[in-house]
Amino acid sequence: MVVCKYFQQGICKFGENCRFEHLREGRNSGQQYYGQISSYEQTASRYNQGSSRYDQGSHRHNQGSNRESISEDMEVWESGKMYLFTCYGFAREMKSFPGLEDISVEEIRLFAYEANASQQLTAYQNWIIDLEKEYKAKRSELRLPDALGKASLLNSIDQIKQSSVQSEKIMSTAFTSSVTNNLVSFNTNTLFGNASNAFPGNIFSNPESSASHSVRFETTSQGFGFSHSGPVTTFMQTTENAFAATPQNMFRMSAASAGSVPTADSVGGMSVAAVDTQKLGNSQALSVQSSKSGSDGLEKLFTPTDNLTSEEIMQFESPRFTLGQIPTRPPPKHMV
Amino acid sequence: MFGQIGTNTLFGSATTTMQSYNPMKDIEVTSPPDDTISSLAFSPGSLAATYLTAGSWDNNVRCWEVQQNGTVIPKAMQTHAGPVLDVTWSDDGSKIFTGSADKTAKMWDLASNQHIQVAQHDGPVKTVHWVKGTNYSCLMTGSWDKTLRFWDTRQPNPMMTMQLPERVYCADVVYPMAVVGTSNRGIIIYQLENQPTEFKRMESPLKYQHRCVSIFVDRKTATVSPQPIGFALGSIEGRVAIQYVSPQNPKDNFTFKCHRSNGTSNAGGPQDIFPVNCIAFHPVHGTLSTVGSDGRFSFWDKDARTKLKTSEQLDLPITSCGFNAQGNIFAYASGYDWSKGHEAFDPQKMKPHIMLRSCFEELKQSQKKT
Numbered sequence: 001m002v003v004c005k006y007f008q009q010g011i012c013k014f015g016e017n018c019r020f021e022h023l024r025e026g027r028n029s030g031q032q033y034y035g036q037i038s039s040y041e042q043t044a045s046r047y048n049q050g051s052s053r054y055d056q057g058s059h060r061h062n063q064g065s066n067r068e069s070i071s072e073d074m075e076v077w078e079s080g081k082m083y084l085f086t087c088y089g090f091a092r093e094m095k096s097f098p099g100l101e102d103i104s105v106e107e108i109r110l111f112a113y114e115a116n117a118s119q120q121l122t123a124y125q126n127w128i129i130d131l132e133k134e135y136k137a138k139r140s141e142l143r144l145p146d147a148l149g150k151a152s153l154l155n156s157i158d159q160i161k162q163s164s165v166q167s168e169k170i171m172s173t174a175f176t177s178s179v180t181n182n183l184v185s186f187n188t189n190t191l192f193g194n195a196s197n198a199f200p201g202n203i204f205s206n207p208e209s210s211a212s213h214s215v216r217f218e219t220t221s222q223g224f225g226f227s228h229s230g231p232v233t234t235f236m237q238t239t240e241n242a243f244a245a246t247p248q249n250m251f252r253m254s255a256a257s258a259g260s261v262p263t264a265d266s267v268g269g270m271s272v273a274a275v276d277t278q279k280l281g282n283s284q285a286l287s288v289q290s291s292k293s294g295s296d297g298l299e300k301l302f303t304p305t306d307n308l309t310s311e312e313i314m315q316f317e318s319p320r321f322t323l324g325q326i327p328t329r330p331p332p333k334h335m336v
Numbered sequence: 337m338f339g340q341i342g343t344n345t346l347f348g349s350a351t352t353t354m355q356s357y358n359p360m361k362d363i364e365v366t367s368p369p370d371d372t373i374s375s376l377a378f379s380p381g382s383l384a385a386t387y388l389t390a391g392s393w394d395n396n397v398r399c400w401e402v403q404q405n406g407t408v409i410p411k412a413m414q415t416h417a418g419p420v421l422d423v424t425w426s427d428d429g430s431k432i433f434t435g436s437a438d439k440t441a442k443m444w445d446l447a448s449n450q451h452i453q454v455a456q457h458d459g460p461v462k463t464v465h466w467v468k469g470t471n472y473s474c475l476m477t478g479s480w481d482k483t484l485r486f487w488d489t490r491q492p493n494p495m496m497t498m499q500l501p502e503r504v505y506c507a508d509v510v511y512p513m514a515v516v517g518t519s520n521r522g523i524i525i526y527q528l529e530n531q532p533t534e535f536k537r538m539e540s541p542l543k544y545q546h547r548c549v550s551i552f553v554d555r556k557t558a559t560v561s562p563q564p565i566g567f568a569l570g571s572i573e574g575r576v577a578i579q580y581v582s583p584q585n586p587k588d589n590f591t592f593k594c595h596r597s598n599g600t601s602n603a604g605g606p607q608d609i610f611p612v613n614c615i616a617f618h619p620v621h622g623t624l625s626t627v628g629s630d631g632r633f634s635f636w637d638k639d640a641r642t643k644l645k646t647s648e649q650l651d652l653p654i655t656s657c658g659f660n661a662q663g664n665i666f667a668y669a670s671g672y673d674w675s676k677g678h679e680a681f682d683p684q685k686m687k688p689h690i691m692l693r694s695c696f697e698e699l700k701q702s703q704k705k706t
Contacts, residue, residue, distance in 0.1 A: 073543070080596075080609035083572040083675055086545035087520050092591075093539035095521075102519035102545045104505055105611075106374070106421065107480065109393070109674040110437050110460065113419065128677060328534070 066090065066157055074143035084135045088142075095160050100138055103131075304332060357670060357689050359648035365667075365690035367410040370394040372671035372688050373656050375422045378402075381661030383429035387411070388667060390656075390690060391420030397434045397444065402665065402692065414444050414451040421460060427468040433475055435461030441477045443489055454489040457481050463516075465509040467528055476532070478504030478516055486532055496532055500524065510551040513564040513581070517546035523569070525581060536581070541591055544573040550615040552638070555622040568624055568638070570612030572675075576626060578638050590641070595628030611675055614656045618699045620663040625699070627654035629675045633668050635695075640702040652686055659695070666695035 004020035006012035012022065070090050076082075085103035087096040108128070115124035142153070312327040316335045358364060369392030379387040386402045397420050401409045418438030425432055432444040433454070441455035441464050455461065459481030467474050467486070474495055475487045480503040485494040502518035513535075514526040521540035526532050540546065548570040553562035566580035577591040597608040610629040617624045623644060627633045631650035636643050653673040659666055671688030672681050 076606065076609070079606035080574075082574075082609045083545070083611055086572050089521055089540065089543045092541045092543065095539065102502075102505075102521075104503075104519070104545065104547075105674040106460075106462070108677070110419065112674075112678050113393070125678065 067153060070153075070157075071143050074139050077139060078143075084132060090157065090160075095163060097142070097160070098156060100135070356651040357687075358691055359650060360691070360693065362691040362693040363406050363408065365390075365400055365408045365692060367398070367400075368669075368688055368690050369396060369398060370688075371419075371683070372673060373669035373690060374420060375424075376656045376658045376667050376669055376690065377423050377425055377432075378658055378660040378665070378667065379425055379429045380427055382427065386660050386662075386665070387429070388660075388690075388692075389423050389425070389432050390669065391423040391434055391436075392688070393419040395419055395436070397423055397432065399432065399446070402660070406692070408692070412446070412449060414442075414449075416440070416442065418460070421462050422464045424464050424466055426466050427473070433464045433466060435464035435477055437461075439479070439481075441475065441487075443475075455485065455487045455494070456492075457483065457485065459503075462504050463507040465507060465514070467509055467511060467514070467532075469511055469528055471530070476507070476509060476514060478507045480504065484516060484526075498526075498532070498534065505546050506549045508549050508551045508567065510553060510562060510564040513551060515549050515551055515567045517549045517569060519545070521546060523549075523579075538579075540569070541577040541579055541589065542569060542571040542573065542575055544571045544575075546570075547572050547611050548614050550617055550624070552617045552622060552624070555639070558622055559620060568615045568617070570615050570626060572611035574607075574609040574612060574628065574630075576612055576615065576636075592636075592641070594626050594634055594636075594643075595630045595632065597630060610653075611673070613654060613673060614658075616657050616659055618659055618663050618695075619661060620696075621699045621701055623699045623701060625657055625659070625666060625668075627657045627668055629653035629673055631670065633657060633666075635699050637702040642702045644702060645698055652688070655688075663699070664694060664696040666693045666699075667691070668693070 002020045003023050004012050004014075004018050007018065007020070007022040012018055073088070073090065083105070085101075085108070087100045087102045089096045111127075112121075112124055115121050307329075312329065313332075315321055315327050316331040354361075365388070369390060371392050371394035373390045373392050375391045377389050379385075379389075386404075387399055388402050388408075389397060389399045391397045395416050395418060396413050397416070398413045399411045401411055403409070414434070416434060416436035416438050417440075418436045420434050420436045422435040423432060430446060432446065433441060434444065434451075435441040435455075437460035439457045439460060440453045441457075441461050442451050443454045444451045454475060455464075455477045457477065457479035459479045461477050461479045463476075463478040465476045467476050475489055476484065477487065478484045482500045482503055484498040484500060484504060484507075486496040487494050500516070500518055500522075502520045502522045504516055505519055506517040508515050509528070512527055512529040514528055514532065516522075516524045516526070518524065521542065521544075523538045523540055523546070524534060525536045525538070527535040546569060549567050551564045551567045554565045557563055565582075566578065569577045569579060571577075574595045575591055575593050577589070579589050583589055595610040595612055597610075608630070612626050612628050614627050615624055622639070623635060623637045625633055625635050631653055632647045633654055634643060634646045650670045652670040653675060654668050654670050655673045657666065657668040667690060669688060669690045672686040674681070
């Protein structure tokens, strides 16, 4: 009933015992990544078997089919007339693809209402038209990347997988220096990447502080018109850049998404990002400063020792965090 | 009943007939808001009577009394300086909390009809939830300013502020658990005992933007002492993920497609995919309802992994839904949700409605057919 994807490539490890059909002829079209179950009534245990296998398989899968599944997703997105302004993760439990930002319907609606109230409706409409073009362009990039695009696409897929895999590693093992060294090299390369392109275009993803974010909502008619058209056009010019030319750009996005947690001052929990902040130290701090518009000072990344409780200091000093006592504030600078 | 509404079209006046905006022939709430309803909430079971509150893009929050015979009486209304994005009740039913795009959350004391500000953010307040804990109570507000704040309503400053990496898009609270769905497919789980602390950050089981989240409880203890064990997460891609916080078996977590058109099979052309706007769990049966931009609502049994019912299609998207405390009334609100942008919005033709449906039997768990 459901065709085995691995068998068609000759790499099915289950053989006779495989849950899925081993067919000799051509593959069924329309198989999405999630895919095999079409109706909800089918036993989901089978479905979950399949998807967990595919999750493992994606690591050893040749990259071509990753790109194919992304391509298929883009086709479904377009043919299903899905909402346009959404981020996209090419696999469950993987980080989102860099460069595609989430905008919710409520955010757009609020802009429209405010634009209406301040007689700026055409500015809003132009912004939306530009935004649509941008997202559609990105979508077709993901769908049919040219030669340059393919390389950086595969690169970014790998980076995303690595950062997600490494997050698992870190969570399960002690914070050894080898892992952190990998992280340091991973992040320093990318964080010094093209700062001006960082989260461009989309007004919401602007890494300015939240205070300036609020300014956008209150802004006068002039501010509304100018502030949005600026970033959008910048990004449109660099769309090619983001997807085709510079792998570093894409790194930067995914690294920033991994690193954005600590820069937002919360280093609690068992997330990778918490580790990043701890171990990256100065390089991270510097690049974060260069990427943000100067709003977050260096001092916000580290807590002065005398502000920490003794329990927190103990936690930072020990080789491993104890569950339930992980500090929610960044460590002091000398401990990083 | 039959025929009296449908005949409107013969006289040519109304362009939308009741048949199109209320094809399920459910009870209509009188004096609905003038603009899309962002959020609905029923009063808690601690009150003898049943009240419904709705926040709307017309900046107002309204309250109706819903009597068991189906009569709906408008009671009162309050206003914000911007569209109301979320509404919720306090645990004793004496206050309604409202979060708005005017960056504040307010507390509406129903006895005195006072509407005072209790929270302040740097961006629109997207979610408000009342936390009733064992040794504290507070209001949790989530905002597009990337913070989650906890407020003692008597103090002007928050008890606690959590910095988030992303904007808050949706949240739910069932003590002692809170789940926040953020932009960029983030999920953060908090544990609220003693004081709110971050419990876990997860990668999303869904590939696209998060739209709504609802916590479910262990069915065995649901009516006595509800223990949250997981949540349902809806996205803009017509898909819901059922996720257990600590699954006994990783296969317990799954996703299902919903609110898609053109049939259920892969063959037969591409499906139209619609966002899932709201998810609500039945307080007694533990089954869930989803409402989508396709203008339908569906009931599901997540344990039997089956669909219980799908409604007829309304002429407008359904933006919000909720169950009353006893689980015999299902409320859903139709109105334009902006999923097709500004051009598709016609305020004259797209009047929002709130419908109430008697639902206790329909949401019973699926019986295994032997």
